[in-house]
Amino acid sequence: MSEPQATAGSLTHGLPSAEPRPVSARRQVINVGDRVFYIITRSLGIFVIVLAVLLVWNLVDGAWEAIRQFGLGFIVGTTWDPVTRVFSTLPTIIGTLVKGFIGVFLAVPISIGSAIFIAFYTPKWLRPVLSYPIELLAGIPSIIFGMWALFAMVPIVRVFQIWLKANFGWFFLFDGPAVYGVGVLAGSLILAIMITPIITSISKEILLTVPRAQIEGMLALGATKWEAIWQVALPYSRIGLFGAVMLGLGRALGETMAVTMVGGNSFAMIHSLFDPVHSMASQIASEFTEATYSLYVSSLIYVGLILFGITILTSLLAQLLIWRMAKGKLAILE
């Protein structure tokens, strides 16, 4: 899609005109419509850039007091004390990353697997029926996931954790306060459940747009169905699939309500899968309205700024990966 497309004007330009008289008047009318449409869509596009700049500007502006006070030490320190007015947030950052990555790690195989099943192993008439539950799951609001997790999942996780600790407690990951139920494991599990449908439904839409001719061509060459999917369909659509996974990771890192409800909100360094620790988002959500002085508010916005920075780095990494993967195979992708 990167090659420039001919506009109506340039397309007719090189062709010999069927009419003897010049069509400049008529072409002018066409160009005005295109011109207006171009300007409208362009300014909408530029507006997205403005939004992004505005976001960064506002966050830096809000966090400025804390940035001046604590500098980069805010990121590596381990003290969060509103009473003595000292703030730094390393444990929260680590807690966020661990929960997010475990969640994505659990969700991706299930999501891509489901998407492949719906797109390639399901007869056409059955596809909407099977995609329907995924779309419904995607539509469930995060606050409801949080409630369900708190009242239905946490008791089960708690039993599981106690069992794990009793049998495998010598392993450092399982050597934590198992009896709470809420904690890193519960938070990661609910994140995985929450991002699965989003990754699945977008992956499926993307896989379905792989031209059937390409797959049928591969099958006609004697490939098995799995080989056709693995070697044609997935490479063809992987940029889109990565987009889907990115969407999932973004949601996992930034997910607030469910993690606030079952992640266990204590400001502590993570030692095991069972520790109740803050995520950056849950810290902001639970403390922002209680922040009584401007340095406290500013520190919380600083946490938000760091969270924002982490998500930018994640996106950047994904973009680089997409670029590297697509390089040699652009012919298939285009």
Place this chain on the structure above:
Amino acid sequence: MLCCLSVSVFFLVAILGYVLVNGASYINWEFLTALPAPAGESGGGIANALVGSLLIVIVASLMALPIGIGAAIFINEFPSHGTGHTIRFLAEVLTGVPAIVVGLFAYDLVVKPWGGFSAFAGSVSYAFIMVPIILITAHEALRLVPDSLREASLALGIPKWRTILGVVLPVSSRALITGVILAISRALGEAAPMLFTAFGNPFWNLNMAKPMATVPTLIYTYATGPYEDWHRKAWAASFVLLVVVLVTSVLTRAFLRGKSNE
């Protein structure tokens, strides 16, 4: 592969079942039409939160839809030197922006200058969440429309803008609408950005410049509160929220099916 799918289906059934069992029994006419009762008292409803959520998400959609789809058209149909790539890249970055950070942004942008919480600030944060989702799904949809269709239309002498509106968008409408539904359903249940923007309000309010109750913040308050009665109300409100989401998606699907039959 089938196992992967059944995992998702299992969780869907588990969550829906739990909400249905715990929430449906509490629903009655009073719950849907009355204002919340004072803390500790039984009875009362969530009418103001229902109206509030609806108003805020409608205003947000009015802001987000044209920006998202328009920008996607610009990126895909008018390939430019760098600008399009920048916008697409930024949109990917913006999908990763946590809802809570969007809340902070709207707080700094709208709440602080206005000197108070407002429903409009909530709309701004919802719109901010929706724009990148709409943009990316729309871009993915548009880029998969075969060039031959565009060229066929252009070759008939149809101007480019009419080609886009009359050929490219209808061809990709299914994926476009899926993206929009995703964006709305994600925004509608998002409580995090509402905490510092629309804030919540136990009374009637239709003024977008004042604090307004929303269903997700109401659920959060009730679910984490100390009263057993509040938990039941939270389940009931969750049930209502789920039904709204469900009806939206069913209606959309019916609409899509009708269109594809024509």
